[in-house]
Amino acid sequence: MTITLDIQQPQPFDLVGSKILISGNAAAFEGTLSIRVSEGHDEYASFANVGALGLRQFQGSIDIPDTNSFQLNRLFLTLADDTGNENGPSVVIPVLFGPKILPGYGGWQPYTVKPGDTLTKIAQQQYGNSDFQPIFQANQHILNDPNVIFPGQVLRIPRNDI
Template sequence: MTVTLDIQQPQPFDLVGSRILIAGNATAFEGTLSIRVSEGHDEYASFTQVGSLGLKQFQGYIDIPDTNQFQLNRLFLTLADDTGNENGPSVVIPVLFGPRILAGYGGWQPYTVKSGDTLTKIAQDQYGTSDYQPIFDANQHILSSPNVIFPGQVLRIPRNDI
């Protein structure tokens, strides 16, 4: 039986932690969805059960136990049908890995850019340091340069647990 995948979480370029939550809808009969996280070199793998007769919501997760395993902060989450149909659907979702962006990553908060803001000024206000790199990295999907931000733009400010 083929699995039909509608992945609702994570969305492309979501900022994720060491536990990546996965949710969506699937149709199958006792299907298994394999979960792989890779940066192109190293990877972690897991699986979750999905489906029933008809459309069913599912949720699962994959834990990344060693956050230093990856060299890059942009990872690829691959979800694939493992129900025996080698041509079954698979989905690849790029995500941004918070623990590689900010030590002790524990989530993020939105920040709306105001007139006169720079990434350096925002970093100073948020972290007490002029190191804007975590903010730039957490928003690499919308920022092409650390010198180009504009009023009204909503940025993700990574926060840590420490």
């Protein structure tokens, strides 16, 4: 009962939407990986099929039907061999949940910080208001303080479909 997982998508701290796409290479017992998404309060589960013999490419996804069910914007995606063994091998990937960061989240675009930029100034340019929290939260893996950004730094600007 061995499992080999090479997860290529999502990467740690990727900004994801309500449909989380998963891909990589795996060899799993009976060809099934379980997929769980949780933030410690609520959880969603699904599965993906992979080749049972040898390492095989796989693609899967998990839908989060109620984006308000999570209390936090940092989620943990867990992939594991679907053998029913809770202590079996698994991979845990932290991801940032866009719908908790920006209502109507529909993706993001890169923005390169220019001299004189502040998060408030960028928010004003991008959203028409000074609420920089969506930008700060979408970049929490690289920003510790909203007052400290550097020219040349590439930030993710969350966009909405509303």
